[in-house]
Amino acid sequence: MNFIDKVKDNVVVSIAHTAADYDTAMEAIQHGVTHATHLYNAMPPMNHRKPGVIGAVRDSYQCHAELICDGVHIHPSVIRATFAMLGAGRIILISDSMRATGLEDGEYTLGGQPVVVKGNLATLHDGTIAGSATNLMDCLRYVVKKAxxxxxxxxxxxxxxPAKEIGIYDKVGSISVGxxxxxxLIDEELNIKRVYIDGKEIIC
Structure with missing residues (x-):
């Protein structure tokens, strides 16, 4: 908690990959945590007697939560439930992509560990999910079409x-003057047709 007190004014402090109970998570949030990384993943599930981090995030309106919506990490029903529970304004869609995203199926590494990629699923050799092999556009498409x-x-x-959460909404995050x-640009099937960076079309 002392660490949170010292850094909260200069960085976004996140709670993640933790077995913290509800009270500990609430204390961290009260000290300045405003973000939950990979909600539901690498943390105990919400229980009616032990709500844990998920319950603490739900009860803390200043706290935003990431969802990995790649079709592997979270079931569509849970995605819908989370939108109902938190409200869209507190949810940040992420991909959690690892280095093999967009490449052929095969063996790669993540943090020095061997990873097997098949489709959009990346796993360690023991079957543990190791990040995602899905890009953010595919995650957005999944949320719309499946959830x-x-x-x-x-x-x-x-x-x-996400732009608001990390304090850069004055620069990016919407199409606005300045x-x-x-x-x-996407079509009706949510396929990317054109990409612009700093107002200039790029070839992709």
Whole structure:
């Protein structure tokens, strides 16, 4: 808690990959934690007697939560439940992509450990999920098509919310006068058609 007190004014402090109980998580949030990394993953599930980190995040309106919506980490029903529980304004869509994302199936490494990639699933040799092999656009598409979240809401969670959370919404996160013009054009099936960086179209 002393560490949180010392750094909270200069960085976004996140709670992640922890077995902390509800009271400990709430104490951390009260000291300045405003973010939960990879909600549901690498933490105990929410229990009606032991709500844990998930319950603490739900009860703390200043706390935002990341969701890895790659079709592997979280079931669509839980995605919908989380949107209902937290509200779209507190959810940040992420990919948790590792270095093999977009490459052929095979063996790669992550943090010095061998990883097997098959489709969008990346695992250690014992079957433990090791990050994701999915990009953020695929995650957004999954949230819309499989979890039934509106496109407008999903886009907000992938752009505006994270930009606000790390204090750069004055530069990116929406298409507005004076901001950096980074955006993609998509078709009705949510396929990327054009990509722009700083207002200039790039070839992808």
């Amino acid at each position: 039934g979240i509106s496109l407008e809401t999903a886009v907000m969670c992938a752009t505006e919310n 901001k950096q013009a980074d955006f993609v």
